[in-house]
Structure formats: structure tokens, C-alpha cells
Amino acid sequence: MGCGGCRVRLNFGKVLSKVSVFLTMVLIFTYFFYCLAGLCDSAPRTLYSQQAADGGYDNLDDRSQVLVDLRPPPPHHPGAQRQLHKRTASQDALQVDAERQQQQYEPGSVKETNSIPVSNTYGTKKLPNAIIIGVKKGGTRALLEFLRIHPDVRAFGAEPHFFDRFYDRGLEWYRNLMPRTLDGQITMEKTPSYFVTREAPSRVCTMNRHTKLIVVVRDPVTRAVSDYTQTLTKNPGLPSFQSLALKNSSTGPVDSTWSAVRIGLYAKHLENWLQYFPLSHFLFVSGERLVSDPSGEMGRVQDFLGLKRVISDKHFYFNQTKGFPCLKKPEGSSRPRCLGKSKGRPHPQIPSEALQRLRDFYRPFNQRFYQMTGQDFGWD
Numbered sequence: 001m002g003c004g005g006c007r008v009r010l011n012f013g014k015v016l017s018k019v020s021v022f023l024t025m026v027l028i029f030t031y032f033f034y035c036l037a038g039l040c041d042s043a044p045r046t047l048y049s050q051q052a053a054d055g056g057y058d059n060l061d062d063r064s065q066v067l068v069d070l071r072p073p074p075p076h077h078p079g080a081q082r083q084l085h086k087r088t089a090s091q092d093a094l095q096v097d098a099e100r101q102q103q104q105y106e107p108g109s110v111k112e113t114n115s116i117p118v119s120n121t122y123g124t125k126k127l128p129n130a131i132i133i134g135v136k137k138g139g140t141r142a143l144l145e146f147l148r149i150h151p152d153v154r155a156f157g158a159e160p161h162f163f164d165r166f167y168d169r170g171l172e173w174y175r176n177l178m179p180r181t182l183d184g185q186i187t188m189e190k191t192p193s194y195f196v197t198r199e200a201p202s203r204v205c206t207m208n209r210h211t212k213l214i215v216v217v218r219d220p221v222t223r224a225v226s227d228y229t230q231t232l233t234k235n236p237g238l239p240s241f242q243s244l245a246l247k248n249s250s251t252g253p254v255d256s257t258w259s260a261v262r263i264g265l266y267a268k269h270l271e272n273w274l275q276y277f278p279l280s281h282f283l284f285v286s287g288e289r290l291v292s293d294p295s296g297e298m299g300r301v302q303d304f305l306g307l308k309r310v311i312s313d314k315h316f317y318f319n320q321t322k323g324f325p326c327l328k329k330p331e332g333s334s335r336p337r338c339l340g341k342s343k344g345r346p347h348p349q350i351p352s353e354a355l356q357r358l359r360d361f362y363r364p365f366n367q368r369f370y371q372m373t374g375q376d377f378g379w380d
């Protein structure tokens with residue numbers, strides 16, 4: 001009786017173990033076929049947020065690159081992944097800004113759907129070696145986006161405003177915003193207001209006196225109108241350009257205290273920078289030539305940065321509708337793209353007399369700027 005009961009329990013146990021082996025096999029095969037169907041590679045999506053934290057936009061189209069990038073980070077970065085989640089509110093805000101600015105690219109008529117987000121957990125975050133310090137409305141976004149197609153350039157997408165607004169947050173905060181770079185790659189950012197910020201030169205110099213500085217300059221009169229157009233878009237009730245640029249209801253002298261006018265006094269701002277950096281540390285990019293001959297201007301920029309000339313004619317096409325050069329293949333995309341609507345927008349009509357007054361006002365400052373830089377930008 002006792003033996004019989006034991007045998008029954010033994011048989012029951014054998015059946016149970018066979019069933020569990022069978023169920024395990026079913027589970028293994030199901031998972032195997034599920035993976036074969038490519039449905040178990042959800043990792044890239046979870047890691048995408050990290051890539052965003054990097055400030056990079058590496059939406060690679062090549063699926064194999066995804067697998068490469070999914071390898072664990074190198075051993076000298078054990079905490080890299082965890083660290084990426086430790087973000088401050090301001091970093092989040094900047095990221096939103098970066099994404100907004102990234103949307104300044106127009107995907108044309110077709111929505112980008114085939115790019116696969118991947119993370120970049122390689123490399124280290126470094127302080128910038130080169131900064132686009134100005135000028136506002138000069139063409140700084142175009143320059144940065146053109147540079148980003150170079151494999152040896154990694155740039156933070158938004159404007160970090162470290163040397164003017166957030167200096168008290170410290171260099172570590174700034175460094176953390178930067179994308180990761182590998183040996184031989186350069187780190188860049190652009191914040192056009194640095195050029196006109198009194199404290200910026202000494203602060204940049206304190207960070208690294210070897211920093212390369214790029215200034216995109218544009219005819220100060222057109223630049224002022226462009227600046228005004230941007231403010232007008234945000235604030236449609238703004239007084240007329242001429243009433244802001246000229247004192248005494250447009251009858252008096254030019255009002256150089258108005259920021260749209262003041263920013264165009266390039267020689268004055270450059271004097272401040274030259275107290276901390278020699279001229280050899282600067283490259284002055286012509287905003288006009290960046291539009292009329294982007295590859296020519298990009299050649300100069302690559303030489304200045306010590307980069308191989310990779311960006312060339314074949315990367316650009318002229319978009320007739322936009323009226324500007326656009327990229328055939330911007331970073332992270334296989335589709336041609338132009339900068340967004342806020343770049344290259346139509347300017348309001350300004351009375352020619354007001355424009356002439358401004359032209360006359362700027363002439364001596366422009367001449368001085370040409371002398372200082374050894375370059376004639378042909379604005380007169």
C-alpha cells in the first residue's frame with residue numbers, strides 16, 4: 001500500500017517533469033522563432049533616449065550600424081549608461097531646444113520614417129575644441145549643420161549659451177552637454193551671442209586658450225533686417241524697423257543702442273576678443289558666400305579646423321523654392337533636406353532711405369573690420 005502510493009506519486013512526478021520539459025521546449029522554440037522574425041530587438045528604442053541625452057542625432061539608416069552601436073560601452077566607461085540618465089532640468093530644457101532646432105530642417109515633402117535611432121555610447125564627452133561664436137543671423141545654423149556631415153565633427157545641436165547665460169553652472173555641466181567623441185574627432189557647439197558678450201572671451205580663454213573660434217559674418221544691414229524679422233515674427237505689434245533703427249521717429253541718427261544695430265559693429269566686438277586670442281585663432285566665414293558657394297566656404301572651414309576636405313560640391317544642391325543651398329544627405333538621414341522655415345525667411349520691405357542711412361553708418365566700422373581681419377567682405 002505504502003509502496004503503491006509511492007509509485008503512483010513517482011509516475012505522477014515523471015509525467016509532470018515530461019510536461020515541464022515539453023513546455024520549456026515550446027517556450028524556447030517560440031522565443032527562437034520570434035527572434036528570427038526580428039521582433040526581439042527592442043533595445044535600440046530604449047537606448048534612443050540616451051542618444052538624445054548625448055545631444056547627437058545619429059539616426060542612422062544602416063541597420064548594421066545599430067548592431068555595432070548596441071555593443072556594450074568600452075570598459076573605461078562603466079557608468080556611462082547610468083550617468084546619461086542623471087540629467088538636470090536645464091539639460092532637459094536644452095535637449096527640447098535641440099530637438100526643436102533639429103526640426104529646423106524641413107524633411108521636404110516626404111516624412112522621415114526609415115531612419116533608425118541608435119545610441120552612441122562610445123567615446124568621451126569633451127569640452128569643445130572649436131566654437132561658432134557668432135554672429136546672430138549670420139548663417140551659423142547652416143554652417144553647423146553643414147559641418148555635422150563631416151565624420152570627424154560632433155556637435156551639440158542646440159545653443160548651450162554657457163559663456164553668456166549659464167557660466168555659473170560650471171565646466172562639468174557644459175562638458176556633459178557635449179556629444180561623445182572618439183580620438184581624432186572634434187567637439188563643437190554654436191552660440192552666436194558669444195561674439196557680443198563682453199565676458200565671453202576671457203571665459204573661453206580660461207577654458208582653453210587654444211580654442212578655435214569661427215565667426216560667420218554677414219552684411220550688417222541685412223543682418224539687422226534679418227534680426228528684426230525674427231523679432232517681428234514673435235511679436236507682430238513691433239514698431240517699424242526704421243523707427244527702431246533711427247532716433248527721433250526715424251529722422252535722427254542711427255540708434256546704436258538697439259541690439260539689432262549694435263551686433264553689426266563687428267570691429268568693436270572683435271577688439272574685445274583680440275585681447276584674449278590672437279587673430280590666428282579666428283576664422284571669418286562669409287555668410288553671403290556660405291549661400292552662394294557653400295562648398296568653397298566649407299573648404300576653408302575644414303582647412304581651419306585641420307579636417308580632411310570631405311564636405312564638397314557633391315553634398316549640396318540649390319533648392320529653387322527655398323532659394324538656398326540644401327544638403328543632399330544631412331547627418332543621420334538619407335534624404336535631402338533644407339533648413340527650416342525660420343532660416344531664409346522673407347524680409348519686410350524697408351524704406352531705401354533708412355537702409356542707406358544704416359549703410360553709411362556701418363561703412364567706417366566695416367572698413368576697420370576688413371583691416372583687422374585682412375579680408376574684404378564687399379558689403380559697401
Ligand SMILES: Nc1ncnc2c1ncn2[C@@H]1O[C@H](COP(=O)(O)OS(=O)(=O)O)[C@@H](OP(=O)(O)O)[C@H]1O
Pocket residue numbers: 135136137138139140141142192225226227229287290291324325326338339342343344345
Ligand atoms: N543654406 C541655408 N539655408 C537657410 N538659411 C541660410 C542658409 N545659409 C545661410 N542662411 C542664412 O542664415 C540666416 C540665419 O542665421 P543663423 O542661423 O545664424 O540664425 S540664428 O542666429 O541662429 O538665429 C538666415 O537669415 P534669414 O534669411 O534672414 O532668415 C539665412 O539667410
